[in-house]
Amino acid sequence: MSEVRINSLIFDQGIVSITHADREEATGMPERSDAPPPDVGARAQLDILLQKPSMDSRLGLFLRPDIENRDLLAPARFSAALGRVLENLRQAAKKEADASPRSRVLNRAVRLLNEESDLRGLVQMYRSALYQG
Numbered sequence: 001m002s003e004v005r006i007n008s009l010i011f012d013q014g015i016v017s018i019t020h021a022d023r024e025e026a027t028g029m030p031e032r033s034d035a036p037p038p039d040v041g042a043r044a045q046l047d048i049l050l051q052k053p054s055m056d057s058r059l060g061l062f063l064r065p066d067i068e069n070r071d072l073l074a075p076a077r078f079s080a081a082l083g084r085v086l087e088n089l090r091q092a093a094k095k096e097a098d099a100s101p102r103s104r105v106l107n108r109a110v111r112l113l114n115e116e117s118d119l120r121g122l123v124q125m126y127r128s129a130l131y132q133g
Helices: 045-050 055-063 075-095 101-132
Strands: none
Touching: 075 101
16 A cells, blocks of 8 residues: 555554644633624534425524624623613613503513523522532
8 A cells, every 4th residue: 555645644554643733822712701602603514515494494594583783692791781681670660660551561571680680690500510510
C-alpha cells in the first residue's frame, strides 16, 4: 500500500502527532449568561438536507413571533428585561387601585410574573445543587 499523507495523518500508521491550538487563541465555551438562544443553535447539515418540512414545522414557523432584538433572548438579558417588566407592572398596578377590569388584569399579570420569577429561582437553586454534586 502506498503511503498517503494528509498533514500528520498517515493511513497505514494512524495518528502520528497531535497539535494543540495556543491557549491564547482558544476561545473556549461562552459564559452561561452569554449563550445564544436555543432556537439559534447549530443543526447538523445532514438533518437539514434529509428532513422534509412537515405541516407542523411550517405551522411552527408561521406562528413564531418576529423578534426585532434577538440579543434579548440571551439568558442574562432576558432575566433583566423580565425584572424590569415586573417592576413596571407593579407600579402600574399600584396606580390602578380600584376594582376596574384593567386593575384586575394588571394584578394577575404581576402575580403570574412573580410565580415565573419564583420558578426561575427554584430552577437556579436546583441547578446549583446539581453542579455542587
